[in-house]
Amino acid sequence: MVAADGVGLAGYRYVGPKLCALLFREAHERVEGSAQVMRGVRQHLFTVGMILLAGAMLACGGPWRDGYFKKGVDRLTQDEVTEMLGPPHTAKTPVLGGDSVWTYRFPISDKELASVSLSQLTDTAQQAAALMGKASAEGPKAMLYCYRYILTFDEHKILKQWKREECVPGTHDTLNAN
Numbered sequence: 001m002v003a004a005d006g007v008g009l010a011g012y013r014y015v016g017p018k019l020c021a022l023l024f025r026e027a028h029e030r031v032e033g034s035a036q037v038m039r040g041v042r043q044h045l046f047t048v049g050m051i052l053l054a055g056a057m058l059a060c061g062g063p064w065r066d067g068y069f070k071k072g073v074d075r076l077t078q079d080e081v082t083e084m085l086g087p088p089h090t091a092k093t094p095v096l097g098g099d100s101v102w103t104y105r106f107p108i109s110d111k112e113l114a115s116v117s118l119s120q121l122t123d124t125a126q127q128a129a130a131l132m133g134k135a136s137a138e139g140p141k142a143m144l145y146c147y148r149y150i151l152t153f154d155e156h157k158i159l160k161q162w163k164r165e166e167c168v169p170g171t172h173d174t175l176n177a178n
Helices: 015-059 064-072 078-085 119-131 171-175
Strands: 090-092 100-109 144-153 159-166
Touching (some): 064 078, 144 171
Antiparallel strands (some): 090 100, 100 144, 144 159
């Protein structure tokens, strides 16, 4: 008959250290198991985040400035626009009051003008690779066009309306007539 003494078994001198080693190993395996679970959760969250980012990119079609101005009508001030885009290329402000008209000119690629497609995700990856110095030499270069944004502000310097048009009307259509 064997009696237990709280730490080990009475009469078995080496059972205590073996029991401690066994308990330590079991606790370590549980920690390792939970670490693997956490790695899986992190990978899952990363995947979900990337899918949400891709969805957001697909939902935001067209040049980003279009969305900025569209959301900014009756809200954006001249100061906010200047902070975001810099000073306008031209600004016409009437001496006797009234609406002021600002003009900005920007190069916009044909891909940015087109409706959003999955190829834009590839283009974004290629642009990121180019920034890191790993761009591939092959592949067509994006065609750039000059577009003018005409912004009209009211007397209180709030964006009243805006429009985007080609700097030289018909350029996009003429170059893409093939």
